[in-house]
Amino acid sequence: MNFFLDAMSGINGFLQMGGPVLIAIALLLLVMWTLLFERIWFFKTSLKSELNEALTTWQSRSDHHSLRAHQIRESIISQVTLKIESGIPTIKTLVALAPLLGLLGTVTGMIGVFDVLAINGGGDAKSMSAGVSKATIPTMAGMVAALSGVFGNTYVSRIANREKQLLADCLTLS
Numbered sequence: 770m771n772f773f774l775d776a777m778s779g780i781n782g783f784l785q786m787g788g789p790v791l792i793a794i795a796l797l798l799l800v801m802w803t804l805l806f807e808r809i810w811f812f813k814t815s816l817k818s819e820l821n822e823a824l825t826t827w828q829s830r831s832d833h834h835s836l837r838a839h840q841i842r843e844s845i846i847s848q849v850t851l852k853i854e855s856g857i858p859t860i861k862t863l864v865a866l867a868p869l870l871g872l873l874g875t876v877t878g879m880i881g882v883f884d885v886l887a888i889n890g891g892g893d894a895k896s897m898s899a900g901v902s903k904a905t906i907p908t909m910a911g912m913v914a915a916l917s918g919v920f921g922n923t924y925v926s927r928i929a930n931r932e933k934q935l936l937a938d939c940l941t942l943s
Contacts, residue, residue, distance in 0.1 A: 871911015
């Protein structure tokens with residue numbers, strides 16, 4: 770229990786040092802990784818049944834030659850592709866938004882530095898350091914969030930593309 774309280778105290782101190790933008794970055798990170806884990810869970814569990822259903826639908830058809838068969842094949846691939854790619858555009862958007870939130874934190878921190886400069890008239894380095902801290906911590910947090918999202922998105926997108934290609938290869942035209 771003491772470890773948990775110490776960890777929460779450290780997290781709270783970090784959020785205080787970085788300002789309110791860090792809370793937005795933390796929420797963005799939570800949503801992004803929830804979506805990433807949901808996609809991975811879908812690929813590991815539900816995707817197999819979706820692919821089997823699509824293959825069964827295709828193989829139950831006697832006609833694989835006509836123009837109508839080609840259209841049905843494309844329809845099956847499109848329906849499964851929609852399920853495979855669900856959430857991936859949102860993940861990409863959140864990855865792109867993370868550094869922008871970090872930049873917002875930089876700007877708000879620098880505004881604090883400029884306020885100190887305006888009030889004190891110049892060289893009080895101690896009072897300016899709080900603003901500099903509030904400027905650099907959100908920048909770092911936004912970049913870390915974006916980098917982790919890039920790696921997660923790359924992994925999920927690679928699996929999605931592979932599964933879509935495998936489905937298209939399995940639905941053969943005679």
